[in-house]
Amino acid sequence: xxxxxxxxxxxxxxxxxxxxxxxxxxxxxxxxxxxxxxxxxxxxxxxxxxxxxxxxxxxxxxxxxxxxxxxxx
Amino acid sequence: xxxxxxxxxxxxxxxxxxxxxxxxxxxxxxxxxxxxxxxxxxxxxxxxxxxxxxxxxxxxxxxxxxxxxxxxxxxxxxxxxxxxxxxxxxxxxxxxxxxxxxxxxxxxxxxxxxxxxxxxxxxxxxxxxxxxxxxxxxxxxxxxxxxxxxxxxxxxxxxxxxxxxxxxxxxxxxxxxxxxxxxxxxxxxxxxxxxxxxxxxxxxxxxxxxxxxxxxxxxxxxxxxxxxxxxxxxxxxxxxxxxxxxxxxxxxxxxxxxxxxxxxxxxxxxxxxxxxxxxxxxxxxxxxxxx
Numbered sequence: 001x002x003x004x005x006x007x008x009x010x011x012x013x014x015x016x017x018x019x020x021x022x023x024x025x026x027x028x029x030x031x032x033x034x035x036x037x038x039x040x041x042x043x044x045x046x047x048x049x050x051x052x053x054x055x056x057x058x059x060x061x062x063x064x065x066x067x068x069x070x071x072x073x
Numbered sequence: 074x075x076x077x078x079x080x081x082x083x084x085x086x087x088x089x090x091x092x093x094x095x096x097x098x099x100x101x102x103x104x105x106x107x108x109x110x111x112x113x114x115x116x117x118x119x120x121x122x123x124x125x126x127x128x129x130x131x132x133x134x135x136x137x138x139x140x141x142x143x144x145x146x147x148x149x150x151x152x153x154x155x156x157x158x159x160x161x162x163x164x165x166x167x168x169x170x171x172x173x174x175x176x177x178x179x180x181x182x183x184x185x186x187x188x189x190x191x192x193x194x195x196x197x198x199x200x201x202x203x204x205x206x207x208x209x210x211x212x213x214x215x216x217x218x219x220x221x222x223x224x225x226x227x228x229x230x231x232x233x234x235x236x237x238x239x240x241x242x243x244x245x246x247x248x249x250x251x252x253x254x255x256x257x258x259x260x261x262x263x264x265x266x267x268x269x270x271x272x273x274x275x276x277x278x279x280x281x282x283x284x285x286x287x288x289x290x291x292x293x294x295x296x297x298x299x300x301x302x303x304x305x306x307x308x309x310x311x312x313x314x315x316x317x318x319x320x321x322x323x324x325x326x327x328x329x330x331x332x333x334x335x336x337x338x339x340x341x342x343x344x345x346x347x348x349x350x351x352x353x354x355x356x357x358x359x360x361x362x363x364x
Contacts, residue, residue, distance in 0.1 A: 057211040057356075058253030064238045065245070066109045070185050073097020073136055 108217035254356030270364030
């Protein structure tokens, strides 16, 4: 009986360990376009950061949490 | 009693399996910013082929390969093919700093590629400078995108830059990354403005400098100023000194940057000749939450 209880205690500890692993909440599989051509002289919509676009380069990337399968093993 | 024991064993096996699966997850607590991309051409990826693109492999299993791909900034495709110096040069002295950025990459058998910078890296590691001694090249991609491209190229898969998505685990509230700047041969000014409405998590002014004096009696110089304040100034006055500057630098500005006021970046360099060359590239990189 004592051995069984000890084993179950180990199981409970292991369960707690797995709960500490990092997980990603977004389950979306949408990988829609978020990047403009770096050489395409792209500017923001004017409400945010802006960079004048003559003779240079600019890219604005929209950040998006990856789906779980990207992070998973 | 036997039933309880059996139940315990089953629970133990289940939890151990779950723990092992969770242990194969990417540790996002050490991910500064990640790019991810799905190779859709192949239902199953040949990892033995993908592994050939890595410079260092940390884990290789049937499910994924993870390790480091080094992106070399003075090559168009980021691969070191031996034509350019590997180490940075500052004030004519060859340093022990590689002119490259290490990107951590995981390639999965289901076609996903994840490439990321760790928390020890910064925005300066995001820009792939793409041939810094070629006056016609501007940064063509991020270092993360370039690492993904290298894997797809190795696999014979298509690479669509617009299909690469990004996310910062260090700053999960950030929803935009902006990289913009100039490549300059002589004298130029560009500017940027950050409204007070947005939240800036990380902001850096970045640059590369390539100065070389073979047999030029003229000064070869590069100057970079932000709002009139000099942040870089190098001059190769020594005749025949050869490669004098071959480096990249960064200046963190998120603490000091003024809002709602246009910030001026001034660049000046001595130009491009057969005997003396100076080529500056400059960029700003901002990680922020849009207003």
